[in-house]
Amino acid sequence: MTDYRSKITQYKQAVLQGGLLSKPETMELIEAPLDELCAAANEIREFFCGNQFDLCTIINGKSGQCTEDCKYCAQSIWYTTTAQSYPLLSEEKLVEQAHYHDSKGVPRYSIVTSGRSLSQQEVDQACASVAHIRQETNLSVCVSFGLLQQEQFQQLKEAGVSRIHNNLESSRRYFPQVCTTHSYDEKIAAIRAAQQAGLTVCSGGIMGLGETMEDRLDLAFTLRELGIGSVPINVLNPIAGTPYAHNQPLSNEEVCRIVAIFRFILPTAFIRLAGGRGLLPDGGRRCFCSGSNAAITGDMLTTSGSTIAQDLALLEELHYQVVRD
Numbered sequence: 001m002t003d004y005r006s007k008i009t010q011y012k013q014a015v016l017q018g019g020l021l022s023k024p025e026t027m028e029l030i031e032a033p034l035d036e037l038c039a040a041a042n043e044i045r046e047f048f049c050g051n052q053f054d055l056c057t058i059i060n061g062k063s064g065q066c067t068e069d070c071k072y073c074a075q076s077i078w079y080t081t082t083a084q085s086y087p088l089l090s091e092e093k094l095v096e097q098a099h100y101h102d103s104k105g106v107p108r109y110s111i112v113t114s115g116r117s118l119s120q121q122e123v124d125q126a127c128a129s130v131a132h133i134r135q136e137t138n139l140s141v142c143v144s145f146g147l148l149q150q151e152q153f154q155q156l157k158e159a160g161v162s163r164i165h166n167n168l169e170s171s172r173r174y175f176p177q178v179c180t181t182h183s184y185d186e187k188i189a190a191i192r193a194a195q196q197a198g199l200t201v202c203s204g205g206i207m208g209l210g211e212t213m214e215d216r217l218d219l220a221f222t223l224r225e226l227g228i229g230s231v232p233i234n235v236l237n238p239i240a241g242t243p244y245a246h247n248q249p250l251s252n253e254e255v256c257r258i259v260a261i262f263r264f265i266l267p268t269a270f271i272r273l274a275g276g277r278g279l280l281p282d283g284g285r286r287c288f289c290s291g292s293n294a295a296i297t298g299d300m301l302t303t304s305g306s307t308i309a310q311d312l313a314l315l316e317e318l319h320y321q322v323v324r325d
Contacts, residue, residue, distance in 0.1 A: 004032040012040040015267050016047055023221060029261050030213050034253055041260035041291030044267050053320035054230065054270040054294035055311065056108035056142065057101045061126075062088045066114040068181045070169070071243040072206055072236055075114040081241035088113065088122050091129040095136065102137040104308045106297060107324040109133065110142035110165060116182060117146035127159035134160035140325045142202060147182065147190045153197035162325060164194040165202040167232065171218035174211045191226055203228045204272070207258055208236035208250045216258055220265040230294065231269045233259060235276030252280050256290045263291030270294035283310070288318055 007028050011021055029037060064085025066075045074083035098109050111126065118126065123145070130141050143156060144165035153164060168187055169175060175184045191201050203226070205219045223231055235255055238247045262271050272294035273284045280287070284295060297311040315322060 002028065002031070004028070005036055008032055008036050008040045011264060012044060015044050015264060020224070021264055023217060026217055026220075026261055026265055027214065029264060030257075034257055034260075037260045038256055038286070038290035041263040042289055044263050045271075045291045045293055048268045049270070049293050051319055051321050052270075052293060052323045053315055054108070054272065055106055055297055055315070055322045056110055056272075056294075057106045057298040057308070058110040058112050058144075058296055059089070059094065059097050060114075061094065061111040062086070062113035062115065062118075062122075064114055066116070068116055068179060070179045072178070072209060072239070074239045074242060076242075079241045079243070081239060088118070088125060089129075091125070091132055094129040095132050098133040098137050098139055098141075101298070101308075102139050105312060105322070106308060107138070107140060107322060108142060108163075109137075109139040110144060110163075110296075112144040112165070113146070115146055117148050118152075120152070123148070123152050123155060127155055130156065130159040130161055138324070147186055148193070150193035150197050153194045153199055157197050157199050161199065163200045163202055163230065164191075165232075166191050166194070167204055167206070167234070168219060168222060169205045170209060170211050171215035172222065173218065174209070174215045178209055188226070191228075195227070200230065201226070201228055202230035202232060202272070204232035204234065204274070206234040206236050206275070207255065208247055208276075209244060210247065213258075217261065217265070220262050223269075224266055228266075229269050230272060231262065231266055232272040232274035232294075232296070233262065233292070234274045235279055237276045237279060249276075249279050252282065252286060255280060256286050259287045259292045260290045272296065283314065285314060285318070288314075288320070293320070 064075045069078045074081040140162050142163040172184045271292045274296045277284045297308050
């Protein structure tokens with residue numbers, strides 16, 4: 001019989017001493033006692049990251065009419081949903097919302113757009129908006145604009161963008177079950193292009209698509225290989241009209257286990273509770289004591305999230321300090 005408690009201690013000490021766990025080692029944590037696992041993950045988080053917490057908010061900068069067939073997404077033209085459809089928001093609107101979030105104490109503002117990628121004209125328009133935001137607020141600006149080229153990422157960096165978001169969504173093995181209109185390699189190529197342009201990258205996945213726990217671990221190892229420092233963990237919010245409408249939402253305990261094992265694999269990363277956090281009965285509190293040290297606050301893209309005031313109060317209670325670049 002496996003002595004899981006001794007394994008947790010052994011692997012925790014190995015990570016604290018600078019070691020990197022292998023996949024077979026982390027697979028052993030799948031059946032480990034949850035409370036002990038989460039406590040050890042939190043020790044790793046405290047050792048490498050202290051009480052730093054990375055908080056961001058997102059705005060749906062362009063909605064609907066997406067040509068891609070990602071099965072979880074309300075904005076795809078392949079499915080019939082109630083998601084809104086509109087073009088890239090004006091500079092005035094993006095700046096207005098940036099001022100609002102800056103005034104609420106959020107340090108990072110992310111503009112997310114639907115579609116495979118923005119056109120060059122849209123990239124130019126977005127760059128003008130980003131430059132304006134950087135001039136008038138204290139916000140760091142992130143963007144999620146799809147599969148752009150390195151020259152476009154460089155253009156965004158010069159405009160004031162500091163981070164690119166591009167989720168891998170799941171493991172390489174499972175990704176073809178999620179999307180068929182673009183490939184895993186195309187996503188990785190875009191991530192590397194952004195890194196080569198001098199941008200940091202935020203990349204993670206969605207849990208609850210039908211993947212196995214091994215798929216989740218494989219995703220974490222791919223992120224480690226890519227040197228990703230900001231890792232969003234989304235929990236599927238099943239949306240009517242999409243192929244995943246009837247998926248069973250994950251339990252709080254399962255999400256905590258995912259967060260904890262990701263912390264063992266990615267000890268120095270900001271592990272971010274993202275979309276679907278509102279499905280958790282405690283709003284993510286237990287995950288923030290299980291290795292997670294980042295979150296998206298405010299409204300999500302097509303579903304509502306926790307309010308900024310609620311999150312800031314929770315983080316203060318848990319003795320976290322929201323950091324700025």
